[in-house]
Amino acid sequence: MTDDDSPWGARGISVTIKFGKGYEEPWVVFRGTAGQIKTDMLDAFGLDAGEYAAFSLSELIINVRNSAQATGTLRKELGGQVIRPGSGAKPVAPAPGQDVWADAGSAPPAQAPSVEDILGKEIDAAAGRTALKTLYGENKATFDASEVLMAAYKAKGKSLPAGS
Structure with a gap:
């Protein structure tokens, strides 16, 4: 045309x-x-x-x-x-903390603790069987899905005096 x-x-x-x-x-x-x-x-x-x-x-x-x-x-x-190739121009440095390429080589940000880690600490901190049973009742699905949590729960329960 x-x-x-x-x-x-x-x-x-x-x-x-x-x-x-x-x-x-x-x-x-x-x-x-x-x-x-x-x-x-x-x-x-x-x-x-x-x-x-x-x-x-x-x-x-x-x-x-x-x-x-x-x-x-x-x-x-x-x-x-x-920046045109061969121009000799130098890129302007980005503001601190805004260079994703420079940040890519640094250590990854600390990961949030997992639910298992948090509940594991709460199991360890339980002062009595009643508190331990309450923790289990509030998080039953998570406990039932984790062999590690169930083992920690049972071990802590056995270590606590009856009626506590």
Whole structure:
């Protein structure tokens, strides 16, 4: 299809690609025929014309818009920046505690104790059989599902004096 055969013809159209939702976010406007806009969009976003040759203008607009908005999100929400290869530019260091790649090598955060660990400590701390039975009654399903807890429960019960 040539520009003359397109539904827009020589009248020209306008396409706006926004890098975010807000008015303060950057945007780029393309004007011209469908073919001109397609060429300009491919150039502006550094896309391979051969790879997008079969795309309609609307399909290209959707892909470019998605790319632009993803770039805007990376910049705004995650502090990303564009660095051209060979430019010699150095990335700006993220704020302390916000570099997920640096944090990836550090020790994992301490895991919360498991339910078994918590109940195991409560079994050990039980002062009498009544308190132990109450603990069991409140957590019966967990005790019944854990051989470790049941063994600790029975051992603690045997170690406590009767009637306590």
